[in-house]
Structure formats: structure tokens, C-alpha cells
Amino acid sequence: MSAMFAREHGGGEAGLDPSSLIWQDERHFRVHTRAYTDQAVFDAEMARVFSKVWVYVGHESEIPNPGDFKTAYIGTQPVIVSRADDGSVHVLVNRCVHRGAVIARETRGTVRDFTCPYHGWVFGLDGRLLAVSERNDSGGYAPDFDAPEGLHRVPKVDAYRGLIFANLDPDAVDLDTYLGRAKKTIDRKFGRSPAGRIALRGKPFVMRYQGNWKFQIENIVDAYHFLHTHKGFVALQAKYGESTGDYGAHKGGSAKAMRQIRFKGSSWALRHGHAQLENSGTADPEALLNGPHRAYYEALRDIHGEEEFAFVVGRMSGTIFPNLGLIHQQIRTWRPIAPDLTEVTIYLxxxxxxxxxFNEGWMRSQERFYGPAGHGMADDVDIFARNQQGLAGSAVEWLVLERGLQTDEKLASGDIKGLPASEAPQRALWLAWKQLMARR
Ligand code: FES
Ligand SMILES: [Fe+2]
Structure with missing residues (x-):
């Protein structure tokens, strides 16, 4: 810990006050290095953030039938998301109540019940304890054994348009309130389907990066970095983008055109830490309506109406705090493993x-930018690792997130509207983080 930090903040692990790691006043919005690097901060995040807010755990289409399950994480806590015989969805702590083994290790599967691999206790799809193996054999349990009821059930589970969220805090606000204006990103993204629904494609792409989990949130709604971090991709796209087709995902033509798009529209820092980049002007509705997928776009225009149609087909991305991102034609989720290690899962x-x-075109566009053969994602992951590397020393304490601060417009709803390519979306997470971390 540096001398300056100790002087301003009292110093010492015991006296750690994570909420003081944000320097916020009229002219400043800065985040202290330790918010990304410190184990004590990370531990506090698991208790005060991930155990208190709605966390994304999966999409309903991953568990369509009774007996289907998938595994996920709430922070560092492994969970099982299961569909019981009556069709209800349960989120169960993935830890045997006997001696703690993880019950399910597969990412997805179908079972009649869950049997612990260690000593064979059996649990129902809703988590209820159905059988204790060799219960009455010699050395077994007493007749009045106070058997646990079953796997711990995450108390709050709800879904919005197929996205399943769970909350470890029984007193949390309802999901609808929590999502607030962030529902617009979901509605518009999924509204590109004439049926209003998405279908996950195959298996997800999973990767880890050597950096803090909050870098991923900041980056997914960062219009500012694109031209710089992805310089190589921009040059390629400018040359070949139009001829190879990209369905408007990464506008080709010229670097200038790509820059202009990123400086249009609005950015949002929403209540509860969600963020949005929103632009009704990045697509040319007339061109789309006269292009190769005319019938499709006409159907969308009829469903959404002229004004909303422009948003639905425009460029947009969003984050739902703390672990869901909607960008391109993908659902992205991430989980913190350590202060400097994060796992990202991308579902196309x-x-x-x-x-x-049309769907194939978007798939090709994703391959071009994301994944092991993509031009763009490797750039971002490299930056996350550089970020973490840069934060290793203590000579400089603060990161500056003040771009566009002076033009932020706070609305009556509590949401903040910023200019495009401002850092309002990056500030969103820190505003929620500060509040949550201040609570004990
Ligand atoms: S730890 Fe699961 S049955 Fe023993
Ligand atoms: Fe990027």
C-alpha cells in the first residue's frame, strides 16, 4: 500500500473500506488500483455484490425438459440450474450437504436425480434429499438423525425473456425492478427475431484471461477503445468489410465510417450498475428495407413500429451487472475466479x-471478430492482461474514468444518459459497486 493511500484512507487490511476506493466529486471519477487487484476487495465483492444482486445463471433453452440441468456460478459459488418434473426451474447450491463435494461437474446434462459421487446421497431435481446411502447399515446414522433437508436452494429465481437470474439474498428487489431500463437492450436484441425469441447455438466458447472481472464489464460497452485496441481489425475491415459482408455488425467501408458510428447515439449508466450503448442512427432503415432481406425487415418494422425499428436494427450493446453482456448476436457471461483471473463464456x-x-451471416461475422480465429477478441484479452500487469506496481494509484463526466444527464428515474463514446457506461458499474460495497 502506498503512503498516499494509507494517509487518505486509513490503511491496513483490517481497516479496509472498499467504498473509499472511488474518488468521485464534481470533476473527478477515479477508481483506485486496489479495486482491481486486492484479495480483500475481491472477498468483499463475493459477499457484498455477488451474494446480494441478481446474477445471470442461464437461458431457459438450455434446460427445456424436466430432468435437464446446467451448471453455473454465482460469484465463486457453484450452482446447478435444474428443471423439475413439474417444469419449475430451481437454482441449487452445487455442494453436497454431507461433506461438501460438488454434485454436478458437467456443463449440461439430463438426469432423473442428482447422486453425489462421494458417498452416494441422492437428491431430487428440486434439491430435496431423497436418500442417504447405507443409512441403517452398521456404523450408520441414528434413528433420530437430523438429516439436512436437501441441497441449499437459492432463495430467489426469476427469468426475463428466457434469461434466468438467481439471487442469494431473500430480501432483494424483484428482478423486473432490478433490470429497469436494461430491459430495453434485451427487448431490442431479442426483438430482432420476428418471433421475439433466440435459440442458443451449439456449445459455448469458454476462455480465461489473466485480469480482473470488472475489466470485461467495462470493455463490452466501451465505444472509445474500438478504433485503438482493434486497429488491425479496423484496417482489414475497411479494406474487405463490404465485399465479405458483415450485416452491419462492424461497419466496413472506411476507418472514418467506423469512427463516426461510434460517436453517434447515447450511452447509459443505469441504476443497479447496468450499462448501455444505444444508437438508432447506425443502420440505414431505408437501405435495409430495400436490401436482400426486405421481407424480414418489413416484418420487424411492422412488429416494432417505425421509431423503435430504428433502435432494434441499430448498433447496441449492454451489460447487466454483475455478469451478463449482450453484444453482437451473443450472450456473454463471466465469472470471477481470483482478483486477476476471470472466465468468460460466450453463447452465440x-x-x-x-x-x-441472415443468421449464418451473423455467425460468420462473429467468427471474424470473436473466438480463437477472430481478429478482435484476442486484442481485448491482451489489453485485460496488460491492465492487470500495469496495476501491479503502486507508484500510480488511480485510474481515470472521467470522459464525458461533465455532459452526463441524470434523469428522474435515477438513470444517467451520456454522450456517445463517453465513459458513462464504465462509471455505471462503479456507482453500483460503491453502494453495495459500503454495506456490511
Ligand atoms: S459428500 Fe456427498 S455423499 Fe458424502
Ligand atoms: Fe474490444
Whole structure:
């Protein structure tokens, strides 16, 4: 810990006050290095953030039938998301109540019940303890054994348009309130499907990066970095983008055109830490309506109306704090493992009832930018590792997130609207983080 930090903040692990790691006043919005690097901060995040807010755990299409399950994490806590015989969805702590083994290790599967691999206790799809193995054999349990009821059930589970969220805090606000204006990103993204639904495509792409989990949130809604971090991709796209087709995802033509797009529209820092980049002006509705997928776009315009149509087909991305991102045609989720280690999972999806070639086109566009063969994602992951590397020393304490601060417009709803390419979306997470971390 540096001398300056100790002087201003009292210093010492015992006296750690994570909420003081944000320097916020009229002219400043800065985040202290330790918010990204400190184990004590990380531990506090698991208790005060991930155990208190709605966390994304999966999409309903991953568990369509009774007996289907998938595994996920709430922070560092492993959980099982299961569908019981009556169709209800349960989120269960993935830890045997006997001696703690993880019950399910597969990412997805179908079972009649969950049997612990260690000593064979059996649990129902809703988590209820169904059987204790060799219960009455010699050395077994007493007749009045106070058996646990079953796997710990996460007390709050709810879904919005197929996205399943869980909350470890029984007193948390309801999901609808929590999502607030962030629902617009979901509605518009999924609204590109004439049926209003998405279908996850195959298996997800999983990767880890050597950096803090909050770098991923900041980056997914960062219009500012694109031209710089992805310089190589921009040059390629400018040259070949139009001829290879990209369905407007990463506008080709010229670097200038790509820059202009990123300096249009609005950025949002929403209540509860969600963020949005929103632009109704990045797509040319007339061109789309006269292009190769005319019938599809006409159907969307009829469903959404002229004004909303421009948003639905425009460029947008959003984060739902603390672990869900909607960008391109993908659902992205991430989980913190350590202050400097994060796992990211990307699920590509199809828009139900959109033309097949249209979905294929977006798939090709994703391959071009994301994944092991993509031009863009490797750039971002490299930056996350550079970020963490840069924060290793203590000579400089604060990171500056003040871009566009002076033009932020706070609305009556509590949401903040910023200019495009401002850092309002990056500030969103820190505003919620500060509040949550201040609570004990
Ligand atoms: S730890 Fe699960 S049955 Fe023993
Ligand atoms: Fe990027």
C-alpha cells in the first residue's frame, strides 16, 4: 500500500473500506488500483455484490425438459440450474450437504436425480434429499438423525425473456425492478427475431484471461477503445468489410465510417450498475428495407413500429451487472475466479424465424471478430492482461474514468444518459459497486 493511500484512507487490511476506493466529486471519477487487484476487495465483492444482486445463471433453452440441468456460478459459488418434473426451474447450491463435494461437474446434462459421487446421497431435481446411502447399515446414522433437508436452494429465481437470474439474498428487489431500463437492450436484441425469441447455438466458447472481472464489464460497452485496441481489425475491415459482408455488425467501408458510428447515439449508466450503448442512427432503415432481406425487415418494422425499428436494427450493446453482456448476436457471461483471473463464456444465438442466411451471416461475422480465429477478441484479452500487469506496481494509484463526466444527464428515474463514446457506461458499474460495497 502506498503512503498516499494509507494517509487518505486509513490503511491496513483490517481497516479496509472498499467504498473509499472511488474518488468521485464534481470533476473527478477515479477508481483506485486496489479495486482491481486486492484479495480483500475481491472477498468483499463475493459477499457484498455477488451474494446480494441478481446474477445471470442461464437461458431457459438450455434446460427445456424436466430432468435437464446446467451448471453455473454465482460469484465463486457453484450452482446447478435444474428443471423439475413439474417444469419449475430451481437454482441449487452445487455442494453436497454431507461433506461438501460438488454434485454436478458437467456443463449440461439430463438426469432423473442428482447422486453425489462421494458417498452416494441422492437428491431430487428440486434439491430435496431423497436418500442417504447405507443409512441403517452398521456404523450408520441414528434413528433420530437430523438429516439436512436437501441441497441449499437459492432463495430467489426469476427469468426475463428466457434469461434466468438467481439471487442469494431473500430480501432483494424483484428482478423486473432490478433490470429497469436494461430491459430495453434485451427487448431490442431479442426483438430482432420476428418471433421475439433466440435459440442458443451449439456449445459455448469458454476462455480465461489473466485480469480482473470488472475489466470485461467495462470493455463490452466501451465505444472509445474500438478504433485503438482493434486497429488491425479496423484496417482489414475497411479494406474487405463490404465485399465479405458483415450485416452491419462492424461497419466496413472506411476507418472514418467506423469512427463516426461510434460517436453517434447515447450511452447509459443505469441504476443497479447496468450499462448501455444505444444508437438508432447506425443502420440505414431505408437501405435495409430495400436490401436482400426486405421481407424480414418489413416484418420487424411492422412488429416494432417505425421509431423503435430504428433502435432494434441499430448498433447496441449492454451489460447487466454483475455478469451478463449482450453484444453482437451473443450472450456473454463471466465469472470471477481470483482478483486477476476471470472466465468468460460466450453463447452465440440464432434469431428465431429470421432468414437462415441472415443468421449464418451473423455467425460468420462473429467468427471474424470473436473466438480463437477472430481478429478482435484476442486484442481485448491482451489489453485485460496488460491492465492487470500495469496495476501491479503502486507508484500510480488511480485510474481515470472521467470522459464525458461533465455532459452526463441524470434523469428522474435515477438513470444517467451520456454522450456517445463517453465513459458513462464504465462509471455505471462503479456507482453500483460503491453502494453495495459500503454495506456490511
Ligand atoms: S459428500 Fe456427498 S455423499 Fe458424502
Ligand atoms: Fe474490444
Amino acid at each position: 444465438y440464432d434469431l428465431v424465424d429470421a432468414p437462415r442466411e
